[in-house]
Amino acid sequence: MHPGPDDDPAAAGGAAARRARGAAPRTPVTAHAEAAGGPAGRDHPYRPRNWALWRRPPVLIVFMLGLEAAAIAVLAFSFAHSAVPGDRDWINFGILAGGATVHIQLTQRQEERRRNKAKKVLIDLTAVWTFSAALILPIPLTLLVVFLIRLQHWFIARRPAHNFIFSSITHGLAGAVAHLTYGALGPHLLGQPGWGGFWHEAGTIALTGVVYEAIQILYVGGALALGLSSEPTLRNVLGSPADNLLEAVTIGLGAVTAILLAVVPPMVVVMAVATVVFNRLAELDQLQNDVRTDPKTGILNMRGWSESAERALERTARSGDQLALLMVDLDHFKWINDTYGHPAGDDVLRTVAQTLDEVTRPTDLVGRFGGEEFLVLLPDIDEEATWDAAERIRTAIAKLHIVTTDKRGDPATIADRTTSIGVARHPRHGDTLERLLQSADAAVYLAKENGRDQVCFAPDTVTRPAER
Numbered sequence: 035m036h037p038g039p040d041d042d043p044a045a046a047g048g049a050a051a052r053r054a055r056g057a058a059p060r061t062p063v064t065a066h067a068e069a070a071g072g073p074a075g076r077d078h079p080y081r082p083r084n085w086a087l088w089r090r091p092p093v094l095i096v097f098m099l100g101l102e103a104a105a106i107a108v109l110a111f112s113f114a115h116s117a118v119p120g121d122r123d124w125i126n127f128g129i130l131a132g133g134a135t136v137h138i139q140l141t142q143r144q145e146e147r148r149r150n151k152a153k154k155v156l157i158d159l160t161a162v163w164t165f166s167a168a169l170i171l172p173i174p175l176t177l178l179v180v181f182l183i184r185l186q187h188w189f190i191a192r193r194p195a196h197n198f199i200f201s202s203i204t205h206g207l208a209g210a211v212a213h214l215t216y217g218a219l220g221p222h223l224l225g226q227p228g229w230g231g232f233w234h235e236a237g238t239i240a241l242t243g244v245v246y247e248a249i250q251i252l253y254v255g256g257a258l259a260l261g262l263s264s265e266p267t268l269r270n271v272l273g274s275p276a277d278n279l280l281e282a283v284t285i286g287l288g289a290v291t292a293i294l295l296a297v298v299p300p301m302v303v304v305m306a307v308a309t310v311v312f313n314r315l316a317e318l319d320q321l322q323n324d325v326r327t328d329p330k331t332g333i334l335n336m337r338g339w340s341e342s343a344e345r346a347l348e349r350t351a352r353s354g355d356q357l358a359l360l361m362v363d364l365d366h367f368k369w370i371n372d373t374y375g376h377p378a379g380d381d382v383l384r385t386v387a388q389t390l391d392e393v394t395r396p397t398d399l400v401g402r403f404g405g406e407e408f409l410v411l412l413p414d415i416d417e418e419a420t421w422d423a424a425e426r427i428r429t430a431i432a433k434l435h436i437v438t439t440d441k442r443g444d445p446a447t448i449a450d451r452t453t454s455i456g457v458a459r460h461p462r463h464g465d466t467l468e469r470l471l472q473s474a475d476a477a478v479y480l481a482k483e484n485g486r487d488q489v490c491f492a493p494d495t496v497t498r499p500a501e502r
Contacts (some may be wrong), residue, residue, distance in 0.1 A: 070186040088195040094260040098200050101253055105207040109177065112210045114171040125293050127167075127175045131182050133291075133306040134163035138186045140310045158187070161281070162309050163248055164205060165288030168212040169239065170295050176209045200257065208249040216242040245284045287312070326403040330380055331387035339401025343411045343467055346399065348414060350460060357460040359472035360410040361388070362427060365452040367406035367487045374440050374448065381438040382448055386431055393430045394423070409474075417459065424455045424489040432487075452487035454478050463492040 087095060119127070137160075159184050167179040184202040217239040254271055272278065287305065294301040326338025336341065343359075350357040364386065371379040383406065390400045390408055399411040413424055431453050440446040456477025458464060464472035473492035481490040 059224070064110065086194045091260065094257065097260055098196075098257055101256070102200060102203050102226050105203045109203075109206055109210055112173045112214065113177065116154060119172050119175050123171055123175055126299070127177075127179065129203060129295060129299055129302050130163050130171070130179055130291075133302050133309075134183050134220055135186065136178065136306045137309040138161070138183065138190075141150055142190055159280075159283040159284050159309060159312060160187075161246075162211050162287045162291055162305065165285050166214065166291035166295060167229065168209040168246065169216055169242065169289065169292035171213075173210050173213055176213055177206050180206045180209055201254070204250055205254070208246050211249055212242050212246040215245045233395050239289045243282075244290065246285065247281065284312075303416040328387075331384050331402050333387045333391065333408075334399065334401035336401065336403060337343065339399060339403075339411075340467065342399050343401075343409075346411055346413050347460065347467055347470075351465070355414045356413050356416055358412040358417075358423075359458045359460070359470045359474050360412065360420075360424055360458040361403065361458075361471070361478050362386075362408040362410065362431075363454045363456070363482070364406040364431075364477045366453055367483070370448060370451075374438065374446055378438040378440065378448065382436055382451070385434060385436045389430050389434060390427065393426050407478075411473075420457060420459065421489065424457055427490060428453050428455055428487070454481035455489045456492060458492040462494070 057409070075111065087098065088121055090098075140197075163183060164176075164180055167176040171179065180202070184198075184205065188198060218236060219241065267297045287308070291302060291305045294305065326334055326341070328335040347357065349355075364382070367379065369383070370382055386408065387400070387402065390410060394400055394410060395412075397413055399409075399413075403409045410423075410427070414418060415423065431451060434449065434451065436448040438448060456474040456479070458470045458473035458477060460470060464470040477490045477492040481488050484490065
């Protein structure tokens, strides 16, 4: 996994994280600074004392430095006890290094755009080369492949220095531990295992891939979780299902590259071409996802939600199943913005969106309607289960304690927030998406009129509600 390791570990956080990523405080002009040739009144941001790391929460600093020290110790021990590379190892190294360089240089622009758009987790596709190196090369050359890849990425990532170092150490450790795991399980690629040995080899490679991924989850996922200003979720820390599927495919391509390198080395050229194409497809998928995703909350925007909801409604009409639409409106949201500031309001919206994802079914569609309103489409659900789902959402939001900052940037916690939820059912309250939305909106109006913090079903006869 390559989840945003080049990004700030606090990148998924809220207002506090955004302020932490701001420019370093201005310093007075000193004769020493001018003598050193630095810009007047500024220290170089890559100097260790000016790293953004020192503005992170103390627990995150301890976590990152502690794991770095442990990783360096493991790498030093592994390096010292590794076999001396042979001629064939150096040839394989040259092929992998060349393939990785071709991949990186031909996809540099696409990678820069993907990194700039990535919010929390980034899959950079270089596991095709680093994982294959872990399988086929001794540890010194595996680390050299990682070093060459990371060196080239330094000019693409443009991230805080220490975060980049932490990421690079993580990649090196994952490769070294994967190599040790694979070496301990044998037999390997160039043997003659037969069918029984084939399945053993396949299982060995799969297990090695799991270990390779687990190291990165521990290091990078842990840093992301500790850097969040709100409660971490699996999506924040590990990425979306699509992210993890892409990572699994990338590791699989790394295994294929190692096999080709062991059996038919010239065919690695095919993998270099494949990774370039794959990188561009990943960017295209990200662009398509951006069009359908709300940038503030990470869930579907109105366009993406409506497209999926229309398809779900068509399936329901054909099958005769039941369907419900929930409109979730946060009560007194303007008060949050007025009291704590708009960044705190954004943190509330993000946390509520994450909560909706967690308390709904995988088949349910969660989207942002606009402002402080969210939509949840519940396919194949009866009336009683609809009520239970709406109450579960209302209760879950009421229990949230959202860690954020106030207008002065001081820590603050927002809790005990209520919601008014309107429910419309198909076909009772409408046989089209537009009519269901109108009915759910009318039900929200009733919930607010009756005192807020409650669930209301739409009336059978819908009239357009007044402004609320």
